[in-house]
Amino acid sequence: MKDESTHQQEGHDLGEKMLHAFSQVLKQHDQGVIIGTDCPYLNASHLHQAFERINTADVVIGPAKDGGYYLLGMKTAHHSLFEKMDWGTDKVYSRTRERTSEKGLSVELLPELADIDYERDWIEYQQWKDMNAAG
DSSP states (O other): OOOOOOOOOSSSSSSHHHHHHHHHHHSSSSOOOEEEETTTOHHHHHHHHHHHHTTTTTTEEBBTTSSSSEEEEESOOGGGTTTTTOOSTTHHHHHHHHHHHHHHHOOOEEOOOOOOSHHHHHHHHHHHHHHHHHH
């Protein structure tokens, strides 16, 4: 039987919500991964890679083309990765990398993927989907 549970989101901003989610998951599990719901390019292979790589790294990041990330995985809830971050900007990924470096954390990267923030992103995704369905 699967170990499934749900928790109410807690926190004032995205960072507090993600930190709380990691804190809750890591009370019961050795590792956790958070994904963005706005990245339709994300597939099962990316998730498998994330869980494989988290075994040998402190942090796994799936960078997004817009300067954020679509996936974050870790074995310990590193508070510094969530505090005083300019969420929703093109600085999130680079600032996260700076902070992992400052803390001496090892990082594994997944392929860079696009997410859907604007209508043009959705149109590009539809075109990509149509091309891949035809081929």
